[in-house]
Amino acid sequence: MIPLNYYLILSAILFTIGTAGVFVRRNLITILLSIEIMLNAVNLTFVAFGRALGSADGQIIVFFVMTVAAAEAAVGLAIVIALFRHRESLNPESFASLKW
Amino acid sequence: MTEALAFYGFAAIAVVASLLVIAQRNPIYSVLLLIASFGALSGLYVLLEAPFVAVIQIIVYAGAIMVLFLFVVMLLNAPHEDTEYDERVHPLLRPGPMKFGAGLALLLIAELWWALGRSGDSGSFPAGAVASVGAIGRSLFTDYAFAFEVTSILILVAMVGAVVLARRDPAEQRISPLAVPENLEEEARVASSFGAGGPAPTENRP
Numbered sequence: 505m506i507p508l509n510y511y512l513i514l515s516a517i518l519f520t521i522g523t524a525g526v527f528v529r530r531n532l533i534t535i536l537l538s539i540e541i542m543l544n545a546v547n548l549t550f551v552a553f554g555r556a557l558g559s560a561d562g563q564i565i566v567f568f569v570m571t572v573a574a575a576e577a578a579v580g581l582a583i584v585i586a587l588f589r590h591r592e593s594l595n596p597e598s599f600a601s602l603k604w
Numbered sequence: 605m606t607e608a609l610a611f612y613g614f615a616a617i618a619v620v621a622s623l624l625v626i627a628q629r630n631p632i633y634s635v636l637l638l639i640a641s642f643g644a645l646s647g648l649y650v651l652l653e654a655p656f657v658a659v660i661q662i663i664v665y666a667g668a669i670m671v672l673f674l675f676v677v678m679l680l681n682a683p684h685e686d687t688e689y690d691e692r693v694h695p696l697l698r699p700g701p702m703k704f705g706a707g708l709a710l711l712l713i714a715e716l717w718w719a720l721g722r723s724g725d726s727g728s729f730p731a732g733a734v735a736s737v738g739a740i741g742r743s744l745f746t747d748y749a750f751a752f753e754v755t756s757i758l759i760l761v762a763m764v765g766a767v768v769l770a771r772r773d774p775a776e777q778r779i780s781p782l783a784v785p786e787n788l789e790e791e792a793r794v795a796s797s798f799g800a801g802g803p804a805p806t807e808n809r810p
Binding site: 505506507508509510511512513514516517518520521522523524525527528529531533534536537538540541544547548551552554555556558559560561562563564566567568570571572573574575576577578579581582583584585586588589594 | 607608611615618619622623625626628631634635638641642645648649651652653654656657660661664665668669672673676677679680701704705708709712715716719720729730733734739740743744748751755758759761762763765766767768769770772
């Protein structure tokens with residue numbers, strides 16, 4: 505039987521990979537993919553804790569996280585398409601008009 | 605024994621695939637590797653006795669959201685970070701990301717050490733797991749009914765927002781009121797020059 509801690513460690517590693525991807529990559533689509541990795545790491549934590557507490561709530565929260573992720577992906581990708589049409593680039597450095 | 609083997613296998617696939625997602629230069633490979641990572645996570649959900657989550661992980665995430673990503677990657681057709689610096693030095697091997705990653709890893713290790721040190725037992729699972737889809741559905745439509753309905757509004761708003769955002773510039777897309785008569789006159793001129801039979805469209809209009 506795999507203990508809960510192992511799932512938490514795995515989830516932390518995945519979340520770190522996602523965070524590093526958001527900060528390191530210079531491609532809007534890869535950044536969105538990294539956000540999906542982070543959301544999935546959190547989902548794993550929810551399911552593991554729900555299993556440890558013997559409750560269905562963890563799985564229900566995962567259901568809601570997935571709907572929010574779907575909405576986020578749809579709107580985010582629409583923004584990416586609009587930005588690419590505007591500047592012909594996916595590099596976040598190209599969209600710095602509001603920075604300073 | 606089998607369970608431990610499955611856990612380590614799925615965990616290794618998930619971590620390696622996620623690492624490759626952020627290490628790939630080509631976003632198409634990133635998307636495909638992320639689908640592999642989601643498949644491994646789905647296996648972990650099965651190990652956690654959550655078959656409902658495992659199935660919607662495959663259907664919704666790998667099936668719908670990732671296909672949307674793949675669609676956009678292929679639509680935009682801008683696969684590479686193609687400045688000269690990007691070609692020479694891999695994005696993950698630059699000094700800034702190396703320092704940042706090392707700091708993040710140290711923070712993660714410290715947090716894990718602190719958090720896992722505080723929980724006394726090793727955190728093994730109790731026997732009873734809620735695995736039935738019926739129980740989840742009943743809870744979803746009674747205790748969480750309001751949140752469920754709000755979710756449907758969220759999806760609707762996201763759908764409308766995505767359509768509005770991805771639409772082309774409205775000025776060039778809008779059909780001008782002058783366009784239709786011009787086209788009809790043009791058609792009528794062409795038709796009469798070829799001596800076509802039947803009344804020309806302009807005659808029927810008031």
